[in-house]
């Protein structure tokens with residue numbers, strides 16, 4: 180299996196190279212040249228395995244330059260016993276309307292990013308051993324919250340890697356900040372940056388592509404790599420849990436093999452829902468992929484009209500991980516649906532960066548609509564949904580999951596399609612305690628983040644991840660704050 184670039188089809192690299200480099204030199208994203216197929220018999224066989232067994236089987240179809248032993252070691256390391264607070268790793272919770280919430284937040288940092296970022300460091304070290312000439316890997320991350328912590332936790336004490344995370348000093352929640360500044364591990368560094376997420380992101384990109392920094396790293400036998408969501412090594416672990424969810428429905432007798440399901444995903448950068456699309460194209464019987472957005476509904480509009488237009492107001496919402504107007508992974512879908520047309524894909528991406536808008540035309544729009552539907556949920560709707568699900572079934576959704584559940588309800592009411600649905604749940608409600616508490620107990624006052632967690636736990640009794648409570652007593656290790664201009668020094672100081 181070789182990988183090509185969405186912007187240049189003559190590129191052909193191994194999965195190890197795709198994962199080591201993260202992005203193609205032409206600016207395109209790596210995609211596998213063909214999509215491996217699984218049959219109904221395969222699904223039945225997989226349904227008899229545990230999560231790790233399923234992950235090994237799926238990964239080996241995509242990472243054909245990895246040995247079985249390598250894949251096995253990577254998966255066993257990532258999803259080892261005790262790392263996730265469920266022996267199913269990503270368990271399903273059935274709601275009374277018959278839909279199934281896929282809990283992707285049982286990992287160490289309580290957000291779905293763990294599903295990929297626990298595995299990526301293992302994939303990257305094996306990849307680097309094949310494609311990086313024995314160089315040590317240095318990961319730089321700019322984060323708006325969840326990715327930074329999940330990446331730190333994933334790369335912590337992984338041999339031959341170092342990681343440095345920059346977060347905007349005023350742009351993350353108190354809980355997210357504490358999660359990062361108390362990070363343990365001998366190969367990690369965390370630094371605040373004065374400014375917003377864009378400043379952090381721009382600064383990281385500049386250092387990443389600066390040849391003089393690369394030369395300094397090379398002198399020490401080190402090289403940069405990336406852990407952000409366009410790396411194929413983050414996408415492939417996400418395909419696994421959609422296959423696994425179908426297998427769990429089979430094993431639980433909720434469906435017969437071949438029965439179609441619908442999948443609902445709260446979407447930001449389009450990585451998670453793209454993984455579901457790959458699962459569908461592999462042969463998992465998925466009818467519709469329902470793309471749920473918050474008030475930043477650029478994707479809802481795109482799926483409806485075929486026009487992607489980022490020239491609009493940006494809103495800060497209670498589901499911040501979906502506050503995004505440029506969904507990078509959409510590029511991969513456009514490439515696939517256009518019949519791997521690299522010229523067209525490049526032109527759309529150029530139009531997006533130069534004019535802020537592109538139109539894929541009627542034929543592409545029809546192809547998109549044959550598989551995807553879009554919908555959105557505003558702030559009031561998000562809170563009302565959290566409250567309703569809690570009061571009617573005692574289940575607590577986080578804000579991102581709430582958007583998905585509401586969009587699913589609207590879609591089902593409109594279409595009457597009541598096939599079994601899997602709804603991706605992307606964070607623990609305790610990561611967004613302020614909004615969740617306001618939704619289920621509007622009259623309760625709480626002074627700070629931990630008081631909110633306590634109040635939410637007291638009110639609902641819904642299990643609270645121990646690692647969030649434990650933050651209260653962890654020593655803060657990282658207090659540095661730099662500016663755009665001093666970021667490079669901070670990197671060289673910490674990473675050389």
Ligand SMILES: *Cc1c(COP(=O)(O)O)cnc(C)c1O
Pocket residue numbers: 290291292325326408445446447448449450451452500501579605606
């Ligand atoms: C990252 C994130 C999302 C968005 O996922 P994409 O793959 O970027 O579409 C949704 N919810 C939460 C909690 C996240 O951290």
